[in-house]
Amino acid sequence: MSAAEFAGLKAVVTGGASGIGLAAARLLASRGARVACLDLTPDDLPEPLVGIRADVVDDASVRAAVEEAARLLDGIDVLVNNAGIGAQGTIEENPDEEWQRVFDVNVFGMVRVTRAALAHLRRSGSAAVVNICSVAATAGLPERALYSATKGAVLALTRATAADLVHFGIRVNCVNPGTVDTPWIGRLLDRAADPEAERAALCARQPTGRLVFADEVAAAVVHLASPSSGSTTGTALAVDGGMEGLRIRPRV
Structure with a gap:
């Protein structure tokens, strides 16, 4: 990709103040x-990024923030739906309130932001939506029932929305990361009884033997958002260190 590949294009990234975003x-x-x-x-975002306060569980907040972004940027061509939260536990360990809260952020939040941005995306000649999904949508992970359910919904939502919007010239794809070395994972490890052992276990379940880097996920996002990917829509791109597809022998 050239440094000017997105010249003239305007992008909105949710959860854009840290990590993958x-x-x-x-x-x-x-x-x-x-x-x-x-x-x-x-x-404290680095220049030239513009920060706008928004809460994806509040529709009025989302609509106001999207309109502010469109005003400041003079339109929206690319939307990256990254805002999300995690959850641990089996199907019996999270109360209904937790199920509702995580779905509200991870799924309904994505719906709210995309819905609010559609009028602007329809006016773009290079419109693209990239949703951050997860390997949890396609691989059964222990003690991640709630989180996996939300990401399975994101995967289905991505494909259905791609079908609905393709005739408007709006491409919709998602990236399925494995375990990414982000501040959220850092906080998760801090709460573990043995943080070093927990990190080692997370690394070991990925065939590459390490966590995914946020910059690697970002590269996939930019690839899918790029005008040069104009024939790619309804696709899930795995950046998971081989978690979903590889079955390797244990290292001796």
């Missing part, structure tokens, strides 16, 4: 896009 926002900007990051705490 920030990595994607920075890479889009480096490729020439003007980028607005929607986040609960959009403070």
Whole structure:
């Protein structure tokens, strides 16, 4: 990709103040896009990123933030739906309130933001939506019933929305990361009884033997969002260290 591949294009990234979202926002900007990051705490973002406060569980907040982004950027061509939260536990360990909360952020939040951005995307000649999904949508992971259910919904939502919007010239794809070395994983490890052992276990379940880097996920996001990927829609791109597809022998 050239540094000017996104020149003239405007992008909105939810959850863009840290982790995968920030990595994607920075890479889009480096490729020439003007980028607005929607986040609960959009403070201290590096230039030239624009921060806008938004809560994806609040439809009024989402609509106001998307309109503010469109005003500041003079339109929206690319939407990266990255905002999300995690959850641990088997099917019997999370109460109904937790199921509702995680679905509200991970699935309904994506619906709210995409819905709010559609009028702007329809006016774009290079419209693309990239949803951050997860290997949890396609591989059964222990003690991740709730999280996996939300990401399975994101995968289905991505494909159905791609079918609905293809005739408007709007491409919709998703990226399925494995376990990514982000601040959220850091907080998860901090709560573990043995953080070093837990990190080793997370690394060991990925055939590459390490966690995925946020910049690697960002590269996949930018690939799918790029105008050069104009024939790619309804696709899930795995960036998971081989978790879903590889069955390797244990190292001796």
